[in-house]
Amino acid sequence: MSTNKLGKQTNALHFGYDKDKQQTVSVPIYQTTAYAFDTSLQASNRFSLQELGNIYSRLTNPTCDVLEKRISVLEGGTASVVTASGSAALFYAVTNIAGSGDNVLVANKIYGGSTSLLFHTLKCFGIEAREFDIDDLSTLESKIDSKTKAIFFETLSNPQIAVADIEAIAAIAKKHKIISIADNTVASSYLCNPIAHGVDVVTHSLSKYASGQGSVLAGSITEREGLNELIKDNPRYAHFNEPDESYHGLVYTSLPLPNYTLRIRIALLRDIGASLSPFNAWLVLQGLETLAIRIKKHSKNALKIAKFLETHPKVESVSYPALESNKYYALSQKYFYKGRASGLVSFVYKGSLEEARKVVDSTSIFSIVVNIGDTKSLIVHPASTTHSQLSEAELKKVGILPNLIRLSVGIENIKDLKEDLKEALGE
CATH class of the missing domain: 3.40.640.10 (Type I PLP-dependent aspartate aminotransferase-like (Major domain))
Known part of the structure; x- marks a missing residue:
């Protein structure tokens, strides 16, 4: 065939x-x-x-x-x-x-x-x-x-x-x-x-x-x-x-x-x-043999986490293209299969760099890891890790704020992931 x-x-x-x-x-x-x-x-x-x-x-x-x-x-x-x-x-x-x-x-x-x-x-x-x-x-x-x-x-x-x-x-x-x-x-x-x-x-x-x-x-x-x-x-x-x-x-x-x-x-x-x-x-x-199954679950969990963060009082903004409120929503619907937007979610915490890092440190299921795409959920503070080699001007230019937090949402039980973030955010 x-x-x-x-x-x-x-x-x-x-x-x-x-x-x-x-x-x-x-x-x-x-x-x-x-x-x-x-x-x-x-x-x-x-x-x-x-x-x-x-x-x-x-x-x-x-x-x-x-x-x-x-x-x-x-x-x-x-x-x-x-x-x-x-x-x-x-x-x-x-x-x-x-x-x-x-x-x-x-x-x-x-x-x-x-x-x-x-x-x-x-x-x-x-x-x-x-x-x-x-x-x-x-x-x-x-x-x-x-x-x-x-x-x-x-x-x-x-x-x-x-x-x-x-x-x-x-x-x-x-x-x-x-x-x-x-x-x-x-x-x-x-x-x-x-x-x-x-x-x-x-x-x-x-x-x-x-x-x-x-x-x-x-x-x-x-x-x-x-x-x-x-x-x-x-x-x-x-x-x-x-x-x-x-x-x-x-x-x-x-x-x-x-x-x-x-x-x-x-x-x-x-x-x-x-x-x-x-x-x-x-x-x-x-x-690769399980990519189709995993990416569907990653996308499903990530959308639920993004919606949860979008209404959280301690979150200033959320970046996830599958959210209807996101400026990239139309493009994600055009280019991504069934509008699924994979497992990365970024959000800006209402607080300083130090307070954002404290949120990262307070998670238990989300591991502090600079990788993405793992079946396990990961969290990182980009400005001080993956993008730390950039100058302050470069960080600002590419949209990496000091209080930005990146999540690589895994395939765990969604209730457990939400509870972990609730505790880390102080709710």
Whole structure:
């Protein structure tokens, strides 16, 4: 049966693994560094890409291959590469197309670690990050020039819980023949498919909702079908159209393979090596099998918690797109499956920074953890943790207030979660 006739939950369980060959129902962990070649000619052919196959686990691995295929089908893409972390995925996604003297346009509301990577670390590589307002795209085009290589945003931002107008951003990128990159970590591939709305590349921290266990680090990069046409003969991406001296003079656009992820695999993974281990790939595969069930429960619990907080006298404001009062409600209904908005809820406490931290310290079921997407409920004070590397001006600009508290709502009994927050808030 064709995969396009199967539901996401079915593909998450079965796609990409041929059990007729290995005779095992579960995907095995291929814990190996390298692979034996039948002949020296076969080895030579694989290194020259005349024959596709495993060479070394820094580049490819059978367990990772199954995960890559499942991520691709869940995202509606044509090819994926998995990495050692979500940060590695973002680094590769950008440096695959941008170098010294280039710039990327970056949404103002994104994860603090991504802000640090894009605005500070990549600056050391000569790559400039230019900020644009996710809530006002009117000035976005004015920031584009001949050296602009990508437009990056999060479909559902962390921790501001802002929803991007995916189609509007993708349309601007398409107009200027620029690659659009959307991080889909918080929404997950079950609730949102950016590629279906015109995005070129999707990144994930698979450590979060995709795995759901809080026990693995992993990331992924997925490209849409037809991205080769955007890259071919595009002066913005000349290095894809010119011989790569480090790979036998290979011209990526001359190959009938997905060019974008191919270059990440055979150039960046080869040279930098932030590859995903087979064991971690296997852990993510276990998580994907229950993603559809978990994300529904996360979303259901989060909406109930958001409604509870919205009426609480000690809460100034609540950020959760599935609330009808939220300014992103219409966008969440447009882009997210059944309007579900995943498990992140942020709220501003009526009090000082110290008082907000006291609320965080007073919970018992909610654990003080900087991760998100765990089955267990988590709480954190972003200004002093996940975004502490930002200056006071940067915090204000991205909407991280000193009394903002972020919740990653788990799948526990909702009554228990409400009682925990009631006690912490002093009710």
